[in-house]
Amino acid sequence: MRKSTVAALVLAVLGQGCAWFGDGDIDRGPTLAELEPAQLPDPEIKIPKVTLEDIENSYRGALEVAEDPEVRRKILVRLAGLEMARSEQTQLAATEVRRFFDGAIDMYEELIELQEAHTDTDTLRYQLAKAYALDGRVEESAAVLDKLAADYPQSSLIAEAQFRRAERFFSEGNYAAAEAAYAAVMAVGEESPFYHNALYMHGWSQFKRNNYRASLGSFTKVLDAITPPNGDFASLDGPQRSLSEDTLRVMSLVFSYLDGAQTITEVYRQLGERPYHHQLYDRLGKLYLDKRRFRDSADTFIHYVKNYPVSDYSPAFSVRTIKVYELGNFPSLILPAKEAFVRGYGIHSQYWGMKEEPIRNELRTYLHVYIPELAKYYHAEAQQLKQAPKAKQKAADDAQEKGLSPAQRLAKQRQTYLTAAGWYQEFVDTFPKDKQTPEMVFLMAETFYEARQLPRAIDAYERVAYHYLDKKHGPEAGYSAILAAQELIEQAPAETRQVWAQRKIDNALNFADYYATDKRAPGVLTQAAQALLEQGEHEKAVAAARRITEWQPPAATELRRTAWLVQGHGLFDLQRYAEAEVAYRSVLQLLNPKDPDRAKIEERVAASIFKTAEQSLAAGNKAQAVEQLLRVRAATPGSEIAIKAQYDAANYLMELQRWDEAERELTDFRARFPGHSLSAKIPAKLVVVYQAMQSWELAADTLGGVAKSDPDPNVRRQSLFLAAELYEKGERRGDAIAQYRQYANTYPEPFDIAMEAKFKLQELYLADKQPGKRRFWLRKIVDGDARAGAKRTDRSRYMAAFSSTELAHDTYQNFVRIPLKLPLQRSLKNKKKALQDTLAAYKKILDYGVAEFATQANFRIGEVYSRLSSDLMDSERPKDLDALALEQYEVLLEEQAFPFEEKAIEIHEANAQRSWTGLYDDWVKQSFESLARLLPGRYQKSETVVKYSETIY
Structure with missing residues (x-):
């Protein structure tokens, strides 16, 4: 059973080998369509375990029967690989140090020697180099790798081969060779698993050779390759995180060896900016700080801010600059740095307008600290400049010490106050709703005041007192606004003085409204009432003064007296005379009986009564007006206004045609005030009264006296003419002729009245049947009109035409009366002459x-x-x-x-x-x-x- 299994495996391997190397004569078996349906194996059947020895025996058995050289070569390669695997297992399991790969080495060297020109010889050399390396035979391994690199540059194993060579060169200190080998790895491309490490080590090789700028290019490529989408290396994990940290560290070293931050800027102007650009400056600054090179650290951050002023990271670099100055104990640089921060990133900066709210919120954190510090620093400095020395000599010495004249010292002091005010305003603009804002506005007002910027000080005081209604500083701010306005009134040019006077009034009224419990409120309100009166704001003045008279608890007597007086004057000017009289009488009640102003107030009472009479008159109630006017005499007997009141009362009695009463008041007036200027007008008025009473002779006689005694020639002239008219009206023709004749002979001017007098004379002489005297005045009329020139009028022309007609009638009658008789020639001549x-x-x-x-x-x-x-x-x-x-x-x-x-x-x-x-x-x-x-x-x-x-x- 074992033999059959091994035989099957060998056949399978052989078949696979033939298919891999592309043997086109091998039977490929049935197609997919011809295959039987797949069946799951019987789970009861156990598959035997195959060992390396089993596999090796199978390959060796196959080798014995194989005749094809190519097949035999492949089997030998597989057998070498199996030997290599067995050696590795043995090495792992060994407990002693010895050689384990001699068999594999021999087999690979034999294969290489037998098959030098074969396509997979690079693989055999690689395996051989690996065997040498694993066996600790470094030099032999290096030689094989060098041969591989030299003879097989296109090998798929070239990247790893070159990387191994580079590592060896680097460890040997042959950095030039290492750089070249790492470059060869990089040349394979990014798909190589050794690419990133080769990049990194390539940079280190350049760094070790002091080729700093070149190394920056390599390190930049490392960072480019591993930079995450968000550009934040902190989001990386594992080896990539470590690689990024190491790369940034070595780059910061490189920059520190060169020109620091300037090198970063120059390099990346050529390479182009990167998402991690700011981190280069950050690491360099940290490196300097770790080495306690505080100025270099701060300059690095400053350099970034100057070159990238609108970067999202610039504010953080500015903050770090300040912290570095604090760590390095550079107090003279901290304040300017904070000023630069506020100006560069504050609410009025271009930067602020370009950024969204998240960044602004980060800025506010620092602005909230820096701005008050700046404001208070300059405020304190200005106050120190203001502190006057105890003696003039001391002042001169101090000024000389600091190189400042007293005038320059004052100018610097005021400018410093203005600088502090600017920072206070910056805080208010940045944090309008902050709990510190009212106090900041108050301090800003104080600095404006000290800098003599009084209009701006008033604006700020008003905000504290009436916008913020600040409990702590509100009363003092409100009162200070009034004082500042008064100073402006005293020093401002005439054209703007009224503006500040109104501003003072407004502030005084607001002070009384919002801070009524302040002990200064009644006095402030009284001044406002007086000022309103002076400006002609009578309604407002009266309202303000009335508040003083109604103040609880009652205001001081002097303030109430002034308030009643303001009411009196205001009501009088508002033509509310009856109320004004009450106010003036209230003033009298608060005045000492021997007060020198008492007479003036009494006159104001009389004037109020007099004006009340005028109002009655305007309303058409003359009778009531007369009663009021005669009441003035009782209020201030013998006063000028009482005299005028009696005189006016007589006039209105005349208008009411109450002639007897009018005649009584007029004669009484003349008797009581014979030397008064108005007494001179009494005769004329008596004439009117007498005329109304049809007492023509009394009227004419009165006028006759005026015509003789009045100092005004014009009055004398008018009186003479009017007397003539009245005598004519009273049918005292002789007296009328005498008066008209005296007028015509005395007053040639005015021309028109003189002509009327002459015309009256011709009429009276006609009525008196004195034709000769009538013709005399007719000729005077004609002659007067002829000589009038530019004074000639239609009326004078009419009178002259009338007179000429009357005189021509006489000529006509003379013509009619001449008869034509014999001798006709003589009488006809006379007739024609006529x-x-x-x-x-x-x-x-x-x-x-x-x-x-x-x-x-x-x-x-x-x-x-x-x-x-x-x-x-x-x-x-x-x-x-x-x-x-x-x-x-x-x-x-x-x-x-x-x-x-x-x-x-x-x-x-x-x-x-x-x-x-x-x-x-x-x-x-x-x-x-x-x-x-x-x-x-x-x-x-x-x-x-x-x-x-x-x-x-």
Whole structure:
């Protein structure tokens, strides 16, 4: 049974060998379709165990019967392999040191010698080298491997062969040969299991040869090959983790031997950045730190930050820089590093805007520590600069010591305060809801104040007091805002002073609202009320002052007195005069009877009553206004406002037509205040009263006195004219003429009133039947208008036209009165002379352009021509003419008279045509009548009345 089993195994091996080496003549057996269905073996049948000896005996048996050389070679190779396996088992089980592989070595050497050119000789050499190596015969093993590498560079075993050679070279210190051998392994490709180790050792070989930069390329390839997707070597396990750690360690050594971080940057500018790029700087920094090279460690981290400012890892490197400075005890570098961190990664940095919230949260952890440290450092430094030396000499010495003049010291102090303020603001911006923020804002306000940045200080104080409502610093911040605003009011230019005054008021009102229990609140609110009043904010001033008067517990007397006074002034300006009176009386109650300000307040009481009267008057209640005005006299008798009140009361009594009361107040006023300026106006008002009472003579006599005694020439002039009018009205014509005449002769100006006076005189002289004196003033009127020039008015032109018409009528009457008698030549000459004078007079009237008198003048001119024509026809005839001569004389008269009649018709027609433009007065009408007489055929026609029947046909 054993023989049959071995024979079957040999056949199977032979068959497999023939198939592996591609013998095309071997029968391949049935196809898949021809096979019987598969059956499971009987589990009761036991398969015998086969040992190496059994297998070897089978191969040897096969060798005895094999005739094919190739088959025999393969069997021998298998037998060598079995010998190799037996040797390994024996070596493992041995307890003594000796050779175990001589048999295998002999067999492999024999096979190699017999079959040098065969394709699998590389495998035989590899096995031979392995046998030598396992037997401790290193040199023989190396020689075989060298031969294998030299003769079979394309062998599938070349990678392992070269790797073994490289390992030997490296251990011998032949780093150049090791580098070459490792390179040969790498050349096989990444599929080789020795690739990664070869890369790593290739770098070490270069490192050992001091070829540092070249080694970095190899080590980079190692890291590239094992870098996980997330780029974090810590996520690797086992050998790869160890390989990554060792590689990073040796690379950090290389960088430290070269130019440190600068070398990393330069190398990877050529190779390109890697996901693990930052870890190179990290390991280098750690290496320096382990060696206590603190500056080099910090510079490494700084170098990374400078070259990769927006990297996610830059903040961590900056933090580590600070920690290195702390470990190395570099206090002068810690503060600038923290400043750089905040500026580089703070909320106002470009970096902050580029990153998402997770990174920002990490940054906040450090910002929350660094920013307050920076702020407090600069705040303390500024305070130290502010501390004044005890003596001026000491100050000079200190300044000289530090190289600063007092002015420079002050400038530096303020700038340092501003720096501290900037850091406080940075904290507030970064942590707006942090519990420390109110205190930070308060400290920022303090630094702004010390730096004399008062507007910014006020803003910050207000935030603490009224936005955060901070219990600890709120009252002090609110009060400080008021003080700072006051300083600005005192030093600001005029154009901005009002802005800060309003800001102070707002803060004072807020202080009283939010911190009413503070003992400073009443005084602050009182100042606010006064300031509001000064700004014209009367409603707000009154409201603020009222709060002081109602304050509980009651405010100090001085504050309440001021508050009542503010209320009084505010209510007065708001025209709430009755309330103002109450406020002023409240002030009087709080004033000492001998207080010098008492008289002023009493006057304010009187003014309030006076204004209340004015309001009654505005409401249309004059009677009530009079009562209020007369009440002023009782409040402050003899005061200026009381005098004015009585005077106004008299005026309103006049308006109410309560003449008796008005006359009584006016006469009383004049009697009590004869020297007052208003007394001078009393006569004029009495004139009005007397006129209303129809006491014309009293009115005129009063005015006559004014016209003589009033110091104002204008008043005297007006009084004289008004007296004349009143005398005229009282029918004292002689006194009226005397007054008008005095006015016309005394006051040529104003021109229009002077002309009126002259016109009145001509009227009065007409009524008094004194034509000569009337003509005198008519001529004065004409002459006055002619000389007026630019002062000439429509009224003066009218009066002049009227006067000219009156004077022309006299000329016309003179023309009419001249008869035409024999000798006709002489009388006709006189008649024509009168004609020319009359025409000239009426022509002058036409020049005035006053329609009323122009139509009259035209009518008169027409009548002049018509009258001359008719007078010619009606003139005396010579008595010694015969009938023929008389007839011829008549014809001559008609020839002389006809042109004048034609001229008369022409002028009357022109005058009549004015009716076409809508002007139809008595003189136009008379022209129509004259035309009817002169041309009856044309102008003396009756209307034709057309009768019609209402009968319907």
